[in-house]
Amino acid sequence: MADSNGTAMTAESRARGIRATGRRRKGPTRRRRALTITLCALVSAVLLGGAGLGYVYFKLNGNLKGIDINAALGHDRPQNVDNGSMDILVMGSDSRAGKNGKYGKDEGGARSDTAMVVHVYKGHRKASVVSVPRDTMIKRPDCTKNGQVVPGAQRAMFNTAYEVGGPACAVKTVESISGIRMDHFLEVDFTGFKKLIDALGGVDITTTKAIDDNDSHLHLRPGKHTLNGEDALGLVRTRHGVPGGDGSDLGRIQLQQTFIKALMDQVKNVGVLTNPAKLYDVADTATKAITTDTDLNSVSELTGLAKSLGSIGSDHIDMLTLPVTYDPTDPDRVVPLTKQGKQVWDALRQDRAVPKSAIKGSAGDTGGTSRYVK
Numbered sequence: 557m558a559d560s561n562g563t564a565m566t567a568e569s570r571a572r573g574i575r576a577t578g579r580r581r582k583g584p585t586r587r588r589r590a591l592t593i594t595l596c597a598l599v600s601a602v603l604l605g606g607a608g609l610g611y612v613y614f615k616l617n618g619n620l621k622g623i624d625i626n627a628a629l630g631h632d633r634p635q636n637v638d639n640g641s642m643d644i645l646v647m648g649s650d651s652r653a654g655k656n657g658k659y660g661k662d663e664g665g666a667r668s669d670t671a672m673v674v675h676v677y678k679g680h681r682k683a684s685v686v687s688v689p690r691d692t693m694i695k696r697p698d699c700t701k702n703g704q705v706v707p708g709a710q711r712a713m714f715n716t717a718y719e720v721g722g723p724a725c726a727v728k729t730v731e732s733i734s735g736i737r738m739d740h741f742l743e744v745d746f747t748g749f750k751k752l753i754d755a756l757g758g759v760d761i762t763t764t765k766a767i768d769d770n771d772s773h774l775h776l777r778p779g780k781h782t783l784n785g786e787d788a789l790g791l792v793r794t795r796h797g798v799p800g801g802d803g804s805d806l807g808r809i810q811l812q813q814t815f816i817k818a819l820m821d822q823v824k825n826v827g828v829l830t831n832p833a834k835l836y837d838v839a840d841t842a843t844k845a846i847t848t849d850t851d852l853n854s855v856s857e858l859t860g861l862a863k864s865l866g867s868i869g870s871d872h873i874d875m876l877t878l879p880v881t882y883d884p885t886d887p888d889r890v891v892p893l894t895k896q897g898k899q900v901w902d903a904l905r906q907d908r909a910v911p912k913s914a915i916k917g918s919a920g921d922t923g924g925t926s927r928y929v930k
Contacts, residue, residue: 612836613855619843622853625741628700628724634737640678641907645730645738647671647718648792649745670792670812671714673730673738675904680864682872684910685816686900687809688730689920690715691889692880697732699725713889723847733892734901740861741849748845749792750785753819755834755841758782761791761818769794791815806877806890806920813875820870876900876910877920893918 648670671688696712698705699721706720717729727738744752753759760782767776774790783791792815795808843855852858879896883889899914915921 616839616843616855619840620853620855620858621847622850623723623741623847625724625727625738625849626851629728629731633728634731634735636737637905639907641904642676642680642739643736643904644674644676644740644742645671645727646674647723647726647741647743648749649718649743669715670809671726671730673734673736673904675736675907676865676868678907681867682874683865683868684874684876684904685813686904686910687813687875687877687920688714688733689805689809689877689880689890691805692878693883693886693889693891694729694733696720696725697728699728701725723849733897734904736901736905740852742852743847744845746789748841750789751841752838752845753783753785753788755838758784759788759815759819761815767791767794771795788815806880809877809920813877816875817870817873820873874910876915877918879915879918880920881917882919890919 669690671690673686673688675684675686677683690713692714693711694714696709696717698708699717700706701721701724706725709716714729718726721728723741723743727741730736731738760780762780763776763778766778767774769775769790772790772794774787774794776787776791781787792812793808794811795805848858852861879893879900880890881893883891896914896916896918900910903910903914
């Protein structure tokens with residue numbers, strides 16, 4: 557995995573069987589303008605307020621949902637290091653409640669279908685994103701939900717933390733694994749993700765192999781595609797329909813990482829800044845789609861954050877998966893590679909680039925969809 561190297565990332569994307577399409581633009585004033593699509597959309601929302609449409613600002617503010625992570629976790633957390641960097645836990649929820657029921661049976665609670673620790677380096681010009689596989693077996697700490705203590709577990713799947721204790725437990729679990737205090741939390745669910753992609757007019761990708769997955773309702777021939785919300789959701793959820801993949805969460809993570817880069821590259825072409833109607837649609841959809849910590853639970857805070865991340869483009873983001881290996885007692889699960897994982901978290905804690913040695917031998921960055929090359 558190369559640091560901030562556009563050529564290397566393009567080659568990596570081809571290795572995963574899917575690549576972002578579209579032209580690159582040069583010069584700092586034309587860089588891709590978002591770290592995540594939700595933040596990009598919310599930057600645009602400021603313009604509405606600035607144009608004198610105050611009622612729009614208040615409506616968007618009313619869309620937001622916030623969770624007081626700090627109150628829930630108290631003081632038993634990693635040290636809050638003030639070195640100019642920032643760490644954000646970004647999660648995708650797989651709740652089957654309501655309209656999400658079409659994606660499977662509700663087994664009693666939402667789980668974290670996607671989890672990424674976004675480390676923004678000092679100066680806010682580059683970032684590292686560490687995906688945590690949902691099937692990783694970890695030591696889950698004690699959590700509290702609705703005033704009741706939920707006992708921890710010595711051996712539990714990572715995504716059960718969200719299920720048993722909600723976002724606060726997910727944050728606490730990530731902090732216990734990494735030793736890094738999360739500054740913010742941001743979550744989007746299936747339905748919100750779909751609507752956001754549709755509001756943007758879809759995302760352009762190119763597949764080098766056919767993807768055929770009945771479970772995620774995705775069927776794509778090799779070639780160029782503009783994915784609508786439904787198909788985009790299918791792509792980031794697929795794990796069984798990719799030729800050469802192993803059917804694991806690791807292959808799905810690689811598709812998610814590649815899709816995020818394609819999504820970021822797409823944003824510059826959607827024209828929200830010059831189209832007030834589209835601007836409002838994207839901002840309204842984005843604010844309805846996400847749940848944040850209470851420190852971000854306002855349009856002004858979100859747009860302030862988004863502006864501070866505005867110079868980070870897709871070619872300045874290093875994406876990797878938490879170093880893991882297949883669980884010898886259960887091939888459908890993975891376990892962390894302790895030494896390599898420590899390298900990852902130590903580097904981010906010290907605001908340094910993750911060394912290449914950290915992912916050497918990791919199943920997360922060598923298996924799955926990266927096994928086939930055009």
